[in-house]
Amino acid sequence: MGEWVRVQEEPFSVGAEIERLCRVSRTIGGIATFIGVARDLSAGRPVAALHFEHYGAMAEKELATLRDAAMAQFDLIGLSVVHRVGDIAIGEPIVAIVAAAAHRGPAFEACRWMIDELKKSVPIWKKEIGPDGASWVTPHP
C-alpha cells in the first residue's frame, strides 16, 4: 500500500489523513476534502447496500498515477486518496480525497479534478444491491 494512495476494505479516518498531511509541511494554509458517500438512491431506484470490486494491483497504480499528475498540475503540498472496496453500507464513506496547499484555490481544484479522473479510469466497479436484486453500475452490452 502506498503512503498517499490506498485501496482498502477497512473504513478510513478523514481526520487521520488530515493530521498526516498537516505533519508534511508548516507551509500548508488550507486543506480541502471530497468524501464520496454510499447513497440510498440510484437513478430513481432504492439501493440497500453497495459492493465494490477492484483490480488489485492496477487500482492503486492508477490512483498513484493520477495523484502524481495532480501534484504536478496543481500547486499542492500534499494529497491523500483512500478508496474502500468490498461491502459498504448506505451512509458510509466510499472515497476520501484530501488535498493540502498553501492556499485554498489549488486544494479545492485538486479535489474536483481527482474525483472526476478517478471515476474515469481507476479500475474499481460498483454493484448496487436493491430490493429487486443486484446490478453493476456498468451497463451490460
Added chain:
Amino acid sequence: MVSIHLFAGVREAVGCERVEAEVAAGTPLGDLLARVAADLPALGPWLARDDLLLAVNQEFRGRDHLIEDGDEVALIPPVSGG
C-alpha cells in the same frame, strides 16, 4: 501462456475471474481476445463495445499492443469507483 483477468459484469457474464491462453509472442492483443472469445461466446458482446478498456501488465493498452509470454491481460469494463 498469458492470463486474462475479468472483472465485474464481464466476470459474471463469462462465469470465471481468469482465463489462461497459449499465445505466440508478438500476437496483437485484439487477435488474442478474438481467439479466446471463440471459445467463450459470452465475451463477444463485451469485446464489441468501444468503451471496454484493456490493460497489459496493469497498463492501459490498445488492441494492437503485442503480447509476450507471461503477460497479465485485463478486460476493464466501464469503471464506477468513487
